Amino acid sequence: MAEPGVQSVERALDLLEIMASLDGDTGLSELSEQSGLPLPTIHRLMMTLVGRGYARRLPSRRYALGARVMGLGEAAGRQLGAGARRHLARVARELGETANLAMLDGEMAVYVAQAASSHSVRMFTEVGRRVHLHSTGVGKALLGELPEAAVRDIAVRAGLAAATDRTITDVEALLAAVGEIRERGYAVDDGEQEVGVRCFAVVVPGVPVPTALSVSGPAARVSFEFGERAVPVLHEVAREITAELSGG
Amino acid sequence: MAEPGVQSVERALDLLEIMASLDGDTGLSELSEQSGLPLPTIHRLMMTLVGRGYARRLPSRRYALGARVMGLGEAAGRQLGAGARRHLARVARELGETANLAMLDGEMAVYVAQAASSHSVRMFTEVGRRVHLHSTGVGKALLGELPEAAVRDIAVRAGLAAATDRTITDVEALLAAVGEIRERGYAVDDGEQEVGVRCFAVVVPGVPVPTALSVSGPAARVSFEFGERAVPVLHEVAREITAELSGG
DNA sequence: TCGCGTCTTCCACCCTGTGGAATGCTGGTT
DNA sequence: AACCAGCATTCCACAGGGTGGAAGACGCGA
Structure with missing residues (x-):
């Protein structure tokens, strides 16, 4: 250090x-x-x-x-999201569901960009919002980037609050889930953050700040078959975003 | 100094x-x-x-x-909303209708605080919700803060979806309305976002992020005579909010 | 009015940040 | 490949800026 x-x-x-x-x-x-x-x-x-x-x-x-912090925050959001936006739009277009980009921020994840689905009845997340890592798709994907000790540390410091009755609230279960995610290459949030909302997420590889890309929507539409179609698209777009964030 | x-x-x-x-x-x-x-x-x-x-x-x-700036920005937004709450409560008390505070967020407006009216039958908005600029009182007030080119740009990017059959869906009509709002100092949403709901909105002057204050309620109670009483109150409270957000 | 907890000012010490100069890169050019 | 800008990075001796203990002011409750 x-x-x-x-x-x-x-x-x-x-x-x-x-x-x-x-x-x-x-x-x-x-x-x-x-x-x-x-x-x-x-x-x-x-x-x-x-x-x-x-x-x-x-x-x-x-x-x-103070108010100026908000101004800075908004500028930061634009900068982070600007490069990624068209990629998110592609995900939203191809898959027809809302696409999100989130970055690790301390012991939480912060949404930096979003592209709403065509039939977006309602916004599930908002850019700038911070969410817990253990109960969201992007969060769990991000945890897969961290060493086990860091995951444990975050679990202790931030706690494993239950957002729904499907939320993982046990450290060992979380570690197991994260291990699986790391192997498999993508994370699933099956109503763990919000009842009835399912989400598939992958890591954006090779960027300095851990970053994750997801699609989410009502479980009725975002089925597991949908996931099989979505994951390859997410992986591909994630690589594109890597290039985008690196290029300048 | x-x-x-x-x-x-x-x-x-x-x-x-x-x-x-x-x-x-x-x-x-x-x-x-x-x-x-x-x-x-x-x-x-x-x-x-x-x-x-x-x-x-x-x-x-x-x-x-970096991403952390965004996290801070969001926390600041929450705190700013909290500081404004008592002012909103005053509006709600004096006018007897629901008061809202919203900030510009990209090409939409996001509600950061709300004080429900005494006879609130129902919540018209929720804190954190994002709404279009062209179809809401706060949105149109915020558009008055932007240069014409930016208004055009937003109209194109976000589109002018009709929320009701009174919603402005034409760019030129929107620009005309916004010009009028800028001159007159307040905006009216007359059932343009939700049928039967009327809303008066003013800008909170001199804050780094464009911000607007509104009262809204059923058209039966929120009449135009009501508006004549409401607008001066809104202007006064808006100035108080400016002071609150600036120094205290 | 008094007393206590909290905030503010003061000031001498010295640690921390400073920036000129030297070195190490990188990626464009011949 | 070799060269050369133009940046970025590291180094280091100096001293100016930051530090924090102590003392003083303030505000609030009794």
Whole structure:
């Protein structure tokens, strides 16, 4: 490891992430406790973030993430999605169901692009949304990219909350499932995140940040026979996306 | 003024903003030129950002915003919605109808917060739901914030699907309506998204991401006389929300 | 009014970030 | 293949910027 890393920048990012994870307003001393930094240091860093619009100072003298973070987030989404969009559109067109691209973000997955199916009655996911790794197709595919120890670690840190009654909630079962996914080359989410929604997902190989591609839709249409047709398409498009993200 | 500001943090934020504004991949020396910083310094800062997932390093050795920025952005969106809630509650209380806050998200609008009316028989929208811009009050208000070319572009890309038989489905008609909205300072959705539902919407001024505030309800209660009472309230609360999102 | 917890300011130390110069790449050209 | 730009990366000595303990101000509840 031995990352060099500019100390004060890392600390500022820590603070932003703490604010994001607490997901509400945060007191100065609460930040201190979470980050292990002394109060004056945090105060100074927060002044900087507030001055730039990355944090807001509420009338209660507590802090929350600022509007500018959203602007950045949106720009990031455009950049990540821009190159991938036409590939997703191809998946959606060829298979007739919604295509998603997600990236590993800490211990969750974040959707970076989506192409809606032709008969999209409703959006199942939204770009920018973060979902758990153990209960989604893209999440499980991403876990297949990580060493077993990392999977265990994430399971402990993030927990294995049951989104539906089919969600995997046991660490050993999760590891077994992930092993199978790795061998087989694709992941299935069979109503584990949302009742009645099935999803097939594959990894986008050879990109610096673990990334996964999926198709999902109502189980009635997204059958296992559908999966047999979908998986090769996903693999092919995943390779194309690899080329796209690498080319610039 | 004379903000102190932690130098290296400010510089790192500069780099993120430059990457966002160039909206594509960026070379190291391009960053140098834009920021006025020497190359080694940028290199070090970028290593830190990449290490943390806030920037990606493409194989071409160029840089783009990373996935983690999106995650933060989404958290910020939730928090901003939370801050706005009490203002929405005030609108709902004073006007007795459901209040919504929506933000521009690509070529659609996404609801980030809602306060239900007292006699809410039913939820008309859900937080997180994405709706078309041409057929909703908030959507048309948001379009008023964009240059005409962008409106045209969205109309082409997203299409002008008819949600009801009152929906605007013609580009020129949409542009005319948007122009009127811009002049008048508020938008009306008169059963264009859902039959029997009327909605008045205004823009929340001076926030980084285009944002709109609305009240909506059954046309029987949400009459045009109601609108005359509602619009000033919306404008006032919109200004309060601006303050809330900006500084507190 | 008082007291306590939280936030803010101060300042001297010194660690951390800085950036000029030198070296190592890469991919385009003859 | 060999060469040569034009970038990117590493190095390192200097010192300016960041740090955090301590002290002071503030706000809130009693």
